[in-house]
Structure formats: C-alpha cells, structure tokens
Amino acid sequence: MSGTVRQEGGYAIVCLDGEIDLHSSPEARKLILGCLQEGKPTLVDLASVAYIDSSGVASLVEGFQLARQRRLDFGLVGVSPAALNVLKLARLDKVFPLYASVRDRLG
Amino acid sequence: MTERGTLANLKPTDLPAPPQEAIGIVRACAHSDITSKRLAEIVTHNAVLTAELLRIVNSAFFGFRAKATSAAHAVTLLGQRALRNLALCVAMRDALRPDAIPGLDMAAYWEQALRRAVAARCLSQVARLNGEDCFTAGLLQDFGLLVMLYIDQDRAGEWRRLAEADPDERYALEQSLFQTTHDHVGGALAVAWELPPELRQVMAAHHSLRDIDTAETQVLCKLAQCADWMAAVFTAADKRPVIRRCHQLLQDYFGLTAEQSNDLLDEVAQGIGAAGTAMGLSVGAQITLADVLREANLQLVEDNLSYQELTWRLEQALAERDRIAAELNRELELAREVQRSLMPRDSDGQGCSGAGIHGVNTAARELSGDFYDYFPTRNGQIHFCIADVSGKGMNAALLMAKVSSLFRCLAKNVADPAALLTMLNREIVETSVRGMFVTMIGGRYDPRTGQVWLANAGHLPALYMPTLAPMQELPADAPPLGVLADVQFVTQELNLAGGALYLYTDGLIEARMPSGDELGIAGLKALLRKHADVPTVQRARRLLDAVRDAEIRDDLTLLMIDSQGLSHDLSGSTGS
Numbered sequence: 001m002s003g004t005v006r007q008e009g010g011y012a013i014v015c016l017d018g019e020i021d022l023h024s025s026p027e028a029r030k031l032i033l034g035c036l037q038e039g040k041p042t043l044v045d046l047a048s049v050a051y052i053d054s055s056g057v058a059s060l061v062e063g064f065q066l067a068r069q070r071r072l073d074f075g076l077v078g079v080s081p082a083a084l085n086v087l088k089l090a091r092l093d094k095v096f097p098l099y100a101s102v103r104d105r106l107g
Numbered sequence: 108m109t110e111r112g113t114l115a116n117l118k119p120t121d122l123p124a125p126p127q128e129a130i131g132i133v134r135a136c137a138h139s140d141i142t143s144k145r146l147a148e149i150v151t152h153n154a155v156l157t158a159e160l161l162r163i164v165n166s167a168f169f170g171f172r173a174k175a176t177s178a179a180h181a182v183t184l185l186g187q188r189a190l191r192n193l194a195l196c197v198a199m200r201d202a203l204r205p206d207a208i209p210g211l212d213m214a215a216y217w218e219q220a221l222r223r224a225v226a227a228r229c230l231s232q233v234a235r236l237n238g239e240d241c242f243t244a245g246l247l248q249d250f251g252l253l254v255m256l257y258i259d260q261d262r263a264g265e266w267r268r269l270a271e272a273d274p275d276e277r278y279a280l281e282q283s284l285f286q287t288t289h290d291h292v293g294g295a296l297a298v299a300w301e302l303p304p305e306l307r308q309v310m311a312a313h314h315s316l317r318d319i320d321t322a323e324t325q326v327l328c329k330l331a332q333c334a335d336w337m338a339a340v341f342t343a344a345d346k347r348p349v350i351r352r353c354h355q356l357l358q359d360y361f362g363l364t365a366e367q368s369n370d371l372l373d374e375v376a377q378g379i380g381a382a383g384t385a386m387g388l389s390v391g392a393q394i395t396l397a398d399v400l401r402e403a404n405l406q407l408v409e410d411n412l413s414y415q416e417l418t419w420r421l422e423q424a425l426a427e428r429d430r431i432a433a434e435l436n437r438e439l440e441l442a443r444e445v446q447r448s449l450m451p452r453d454s455d456g457q458g459c460s461g462a463g464i465h466g467v468n469t470a471a472r473e474l475s476g477d478f479y480d481y482f483p484t485r486n487g488q489i490h491f492c493i494a495d496v497s498g499k500g501m502n503a504a505l506l507m508a509k510v511s512s513l514f515r516c517l518a519k520n521v522a523d524p525a526a527l528l529t530m531l532n533r534e535i536v537e538t539s540v541r542g543m544f545v546t547m548i549g550g551r552y553d554p555r556t557g558q559v560w561l562a563n564a565g566h567l568p569a570l571y572m573p574t575l576a577p578m579q580e581l582p583a584d585a586p587p588l589g590v591l592a593d594v595q596f597v598t599q600e601l602n603l604a605g606g607a608l609y610l611y612t613d614g615l616i617e618a619r620m621p622s623g624d625e626l627g628i629a630g631l632k633a634l635l636r637k638h639a640d641v642p643t644v645q646r647a648r649r650l651l652d653a654v655r656d657a658e659i660r661d662d663l664t665l666l667m668i669d670s671q672g673l674s675h676d677l678s679g680s681t682g683s
Contacts, residue, residue: 022498022499025498029541029542053661054476054495054496054497054498054544054546054613055497055498055499057497057544058497058498058541058542058543058544059542060542061497061542061543061544061589061590062541062542063542064542064590065542065590089565089567089568089582089583090546090565090566090583090586090587091565091583091584091585091586091587092565092586092587092590094586095586095590095591
C-alpha cells in the first residue's frame with residue numbers, strides 16, 4: 001500500500017492504493033487520524049484499493065468515529081469495486097458517507 | 108605566512124630558502140672530475156659545517172675506520188658521495204631554525220626523522236645499498252611534512268595527531284589537513300633545491316613507488332617505505348597493526364622473516380641514541396622493542412578480553428531472548444487454551460449432542476479473532492453465534508473473549524437475537540478502541556421444530572440449504588458491532604424444514620485454492636452441496652480437507668446447523 005495526503009477545498013484528501021491489510025493498515029490509520037487530529041474534514045480516496053481486510057476497514061471506522069466525535073466531515077471517495085464489495089457485505093456502505101469523487105463532495 | 112590552500116598549488120617562492128653552503132657541496136660532488144683537494148677546500152670554507160662533519164665522521168654511530176682530523180682527511184675517508192650525503196643531512200637539519208614554526212616541537216620532528224634514518228641504515232645491508240645513502244634517504248624522506256607545516260603554520264597544533272598516526276593514516280590526515288601530501292611537497296622542494304636525483308625520487312615516490320628511474324632507486328624507495336613503518340612501530344598509538352604491516356612489507360620487499368624483522372627493529376631502538384649524538388639531534392628516552400611488543404600483547408589481551416566479554420554478553424542476550432520467547436510461547440499457548448475453552452468442545456457437545464449443530468475453528472495465527480458458540484437454553488432451544496473480530500492477534504483475541512462472554516451472559520436472559528445484538532453493540536461501542544469492530548450472527552434454534560431466529564451484524568451472509576430448493580443467502584441488514592451506537596438490528600426467522608444452515612467467516616471464503624482463485628461464496632456453496640449427505644462432523648472435516656492445500660491468510664471458522672441431525676443422531680436425547 002502507499003498513501004498520500006493532499007489539501008483541496010479546505011479538506012484533507014487521503015489517497016490510499018494497493019492492498020490495505022494487517023501490515024499496511026497502521027500506515028493508513030496514521031494518515032487518516034493525522035488529518036482529523038489537525039482538525040481537517042477528511043475524505044479517503046479508495047479508488048485504487050485492490051484489497052482491504054478487516055484491519056483496514058477498522059482504520060476507516062476509527063477515522064469515522066473520531067470525525068463524529070470532533071464534528072468533522074468524513075467520507076470515502078471513489079471506492080473501488082473490491083473495497084465496495086467488502087463494505088457492502090458488512091453493511092458499512094450504509095455507515096460511511098460515500099462519494100463518487102472529491103468533486104462530488106466539494107461541489 | 109601563506110594562505111591555507113595554496114599548498115596544493117605550490118610555487119617555488121613559497122618554499123623556504125635552500126641552505127647555500129650545502130647546496131654548493133652537492134653541486135661540486137655532482138661533477139665527477141672534482142678533486143678531493145678542491146672538495147676539501149669547499150668544506151673548509153665553512154667552519155661550522157667542517158666541525159659538524161668531523162663530529163659525524165668520528166662518531167661511534169658511523170664508525171669509520173680512522174679518526175678524521177681535518178676536512179681533507181674526512182673527504183678522503185668518506186669519499187665524495189658520503190661526504191655529500193652527510194653535508195646534506197646537516198644542511199637540511201639546519202634549513203629551518205628550531206623556532207621557524209611556532210607551536211611545533213622541531214626536536215620531536217627530527218627525532219622521528221632520525222628514527223627513519225636509523226631504520227633505513229639498518230636495512231641497507233639487507234638491501235645491498237650504501238649505508239649513508241640509506242641514512243640520508245631516511246632522514247630526509249618526510250622533509251615535505253616539515254615544509255607543509257612551515258607554509259601552513261596554523262596546522263602546527265596537528266603535529267601530535269600526525270606523529271601518532273601510522274604512515275598510511277598520516278598520509279590521509281595530511282590530505283585532509285593540507286589538501287596535499289608530504290611526498291608532493293618534498294618532491295617539489297627537492298627539485299627547487301636541486302637535490303641529488305635519487306634523493307629527489309625518494310622524497311617524491313617513497314609512498315607511490317612510481318616514476319622511478321633506476322632499479323637501485325626503486326629499492327631505495329622501498330627501503331624508505333619500510334623505514335617509515337619501522338619507525339612508526341615505536342611511535343604509533345596502535346602498535347599491533349603497525350608491527351603486522353611492518354613484518355609484511357619487510358617480507359614482501361626483502362624476504363625477511365618476522366624474527367629477522369624484529370632483530371632489525373631492536374637494532375633501530377638501540378641505535379637511535381648514538382645516531383642522535385652523531386647528528387647533534389637531541390632524542391628523548393627510547394622504548395625498546397620489548398616494550399613495544401609487551402604493549403602490543405597487552406592490547407591483544409585486552410582485545411581478547413573484550414571479545415570474550417562480548418561473546419559472553421551475546422550468549423547471555425540470546426539466552427534471555429530464548430527465555431522470553433519460551434515464556435511468550437507458554438503465555439500464547441495458555442491464551443490459546445483459554446480461547447479454545449470459550450468455544451464448544453466437540454467431545455461434550457455442550458449439552459447439544461444430537462442436535463445437528465457442529466463447529467470448527469482453526470486460527471491462522473496463534474490466537475484467533477474468530478469464534479463461534481452454542482449452548483442450550485432451559486426450554487430446549489439452542490443459542491448460537493459466529494463472530495469475527497477485525498484485525499488479528501492478541502488485541503483481536505481479547506475483544507473476542509469479551510464478546511463471547513457477553514454473548515453467553517446476555518443470551519441467558521435475552522431471547523430475541525436483535526435485542527441481544529443491540530445490547531452487545533452498545534457495550535462494544537462504548538469500550539472498543541482503534542476502530543475495532545465485530546461482525547456477528549447471533550441466533551436461536553429450536554431443534555424440535557427446525558425454527559431459527561437470527562440477526563446479522565455486518566457478518567457474511569448465512570447460507571440456508573433447503574432439502575430441495577436452491578440455496579439461499581441471508582445477508583446482513585445492519586453494520587458490525589462497535590461501529591455505531593444507535594443501530595437497529597432485525598431478527599430474521601426461518602424454518603430449516605430438514606435443511607441446513609451454514610455460518611462461516613471470511614477465512615473460509617478467502618482461502619486461496621491451488622488454482623489461484625479464492626474459494627468464494629459460490630465455491631463454498633458447491634462444496635456444501637457436494638458433501639450435503641454426510642453427517643455434520645464428517646462434513647466439516649471434508650470441507651476443511653477441501654481447502655487444506657489452499658493458502659489460508661485468516662482465521663477459518665464454520666458453524667453448521669443441520670435439522671436432519673435431529674433424526675440422524677438424536678435417538679436418546681433432546682439435549683437439556
């Protein structure tokens with residue numbers, strides 16, 4: 001997995017790609033929580049995620065929970081079919097705000 | 108004083124002025140037709156030089172056959188070449204006054220030079236070269252260093268470091284301090300001062316051994332190199348490697364054994380006092396080779412001691428690591444045992460023998476994040492659940508223990524699966540860390556009627572296989588436990604009617620089959636259909652066998668409820 005963070009329209013956009021598993025999820029977690037701890041509304045771009053396991057999903061859940069606690073906007077963007085399938089099976093597609101693209105959210 | 112850095116671009120005008128008297132003698136000797144009488148006249152012209160030469164010639168160190176009483180006699184005794192050499196030594200010695208370089212102990216420099224000179228003279232017989240030629244070469248080979256310190260006087264304070272370094276270290280140190288080295292500067296000076304060609308080459312090439320005219324000068328340069336290392340045996344801070352290098356060079360260049368080399372080194376230590384007297388140079392108290400070897404051996408013993416200590420410490424550290432690893436393994440095994448105890452044991456059937464309910468769990472790691480459970484209620488029904496904690500390892504196992512305990516505890520009082528999951532969810536949301544969540548199917552089964560009530564919190568769809576109709580998926584209708592506090596779970600109800608219900612975790616459907624594909628839900632369905640007719644325990648074994656060669660990257664859990672199990676196995680008992 002590799003991850004980058006960019007700023008756009010007052011949002012932090014965390015872009016993750018590759019496989020988010022037990023080994024790489026701590027890095028994903030660090031990026032996501034880092035943005036929220038700075039008080040930035042955050043979108044996580046999952047367009048290039050080939051695989052995500054439960055530890056990766058837990059990183060997203062933790063981001064979601066922290067954002068709610070801090071009343072910051074949080075959402076997932078352009079979720080890849082592989083990631084979407086995992087979220088749908090767990091009904092988490094009803095929990096996370098999902099957007100087709102960053103533009104879709106920022107308008 | 109010249110600015111630092113100009114040493115690298117040395118100009119003749121930067122060099123100290125040559126000693127004219129000595130240069131006169133050198134020039135005169137260069138003419139092969141000069142008479143001894145004429146040479147004596149030139150020497151006599153300088154009373155100081157004459158006195159110096161007579162003292163040297165008559166010294167115990169040089170030990171010439173007869174005592175010279177006049178310059179003319181000295182010329183006859185020495186011959187032109189030896190006279191020239193000794194005149195040069197005196198001239199170079201005096202070229203820079205003792206206080207020419209403030210902060211530099213000039214006597215210390217000359218003592219080192221003298222040690223090289225004595226070493227070179229000791230080697231002369233082995234090398235079949237003239238003793239005085241060798242002495243002169245040894246005395247003057249590093250004169251370039253003195254010139255560098257003279258030009259860049261700010262560096263005089265570095266003398267101690269230079270003096271304690273071995274020849275290679277000193278060479279590198281010069282390069283970093285002066286951006287040039289003594290052989291380059293010495294070579295330039297030898298040209299400017301019109302020193303004899305072989306001496307010029309020794310000064311310029313005793314490190315590189317390159318651009319040397321004759322075989323004899325080549326030997327002289329090698330000899331100078333050896334003399335440098337021999338002298339360093341007595342001055343270098345770390346003596347052992349220097350002795351080793353010295354032995355190696357003497358063997359390579361002159362075929363000497365270590366013992367022969369040590370004899371020569373001994374000779375150097377013993378000869379330096381007399382050489383100092385002969386040359387009018389003051390030398391301090393000298394250490395003998397025995398002292399040097401003792402010091403080197405001491406160092407060896409110290410090194411060996413620290414090596415032994417290091418080995419001992421390493422062994423201790425490894426033993427400690429093994430001890431901790433063994434302890435950790437024991438702890439893990441204990442944790443695994445506790446974890447196993449949280450799941451039903453096949454042997455006792457949890458009071459559900461013959462109810463057609465059976466589960467298996469294999470952990471991808473030592474500890475599992477999956478679990479399943481079932482146990483009878485007072486009214487003959489059975490509570491069951493399957494769950495998968497996000498992540499793996501110890502934190503997943505701890506949460507698993509908590510959830511399974513809560514399930515057992517709550518199920519005794521809460522019959523409705525949705526209500527039970529709601530309570531569990533609130534508890535987990537309140538206490539869960541790091542976004543950890545639990546997917547779970549909790550339910551109740553009545554083996555007498557085949558009726559099942561279940562609620563699915565984000566878990567993979569349960570598979571219902573009726574006796575005749577196609578298999579049905581019962582997907583989750585709510586997210587996992589621990590994500591959101593206010594979730595509405597829904598109890599689904601169905602009757603197995605002779606069919607079977609299968610609950611499983613993602614480890615099973617993500618098992619990568621030898622074909623490279625994941626088993627998937629479709630693959631699982633196919634396997635279940637294939638083995639539908641065998642009793643539950645064997646069915647579970649066959650399913651595990653089918654994925655045995657697969658690459659399992661997660662915990663693998665399967666729970667099955669077969670309503671046929673009642674008629675198959677429940678001949679004498681209906682549970683509790």
